[in-house]
Amino acid sequence: MAERKVIxxxxxxxxxxxxxxxxxxxxxTASPFEYTDMxxxxxxxxxxxxxxxxxxxxxxxxxxxxxxxxxxxxxxxxEIAVASEEGKRVLGxxxxxxxxxxxxxxxxxxxxxxxxxxxxxxx
Numbered sequence: 001m002a003e004r005k006v007i008x009x010x011x012x013x014x015x016x017x018x019x020x021x022x023x024x025x026x027x028x029t030a031s032p033f034e035y036t037d038m039x040x041x042x043x044x045x046x047x048x049x050x051x052x053x054x055x056x057x058x059x060x061x062x063x064x065x066x067x068x069x070x071x072x073x074x075x076x077x078x079e080i081a082v083a084s085e086e087g088k089r090v091l092g093x094x095x096x097x098x099x100x101x102x103x104x105x106x107x108x109x110x111x112x113x114x115x116x117x118x119x120x121x122x123x
Contacts, residue, residue: 005120008056008088010080011065011095012073018065018095025113049078056082060123063116066108067095080106091119 011019056062062083070076080103083090092108093115094100102108109115 005060005123006058007120008059008062008079008083009065010062010076010083010090012067012069012076014069014073015065015067015095018067022063022065022093022111052079053082053086056088057086059088061119062088062090063119064090064092064103064106064108065095066092066101066103066106067099068101069095070101070103077103089119089122091115 009019009022056079062080064070064076064080080090084105090106092103092106093111094108095111097111
């Protein structure tokens with residue numbers, strides 16, 4: 001069996017349900033990867049930021065759930081910036097079928113199992 005991949009998920013807290021769906025999708029398949037995230041509902045402390053940076057470093061890649069909420073999510077924007085600083089590839093997937101928000105510098109595609117699988121298989 002191939003080595004298990006770790007994917008960090010960056011999302012706006014308002015899109016927490018979509019994150020749960022993404023995680024559930026991976027649990028209901030024989031996927032050779034796992035998702036991790038560091039969602040918080042309180043202000044971001046320097047300790048939290050260091051833990052997030054460590055998790056991103058340990059990840060093979062980053063999936064950003066992109067929605068209109070992403071435009072005002074300072075935590076998600078910071079996570080994506082850290083991924084870039086750490087040389088990690090980022091794939092944006094649109095969190096909702098009727099929301100095609102674009103984030104500067106993030107290639108975003110429709111949420112399909114094939115798109116996610118192709119991204120993960122590319123490492």
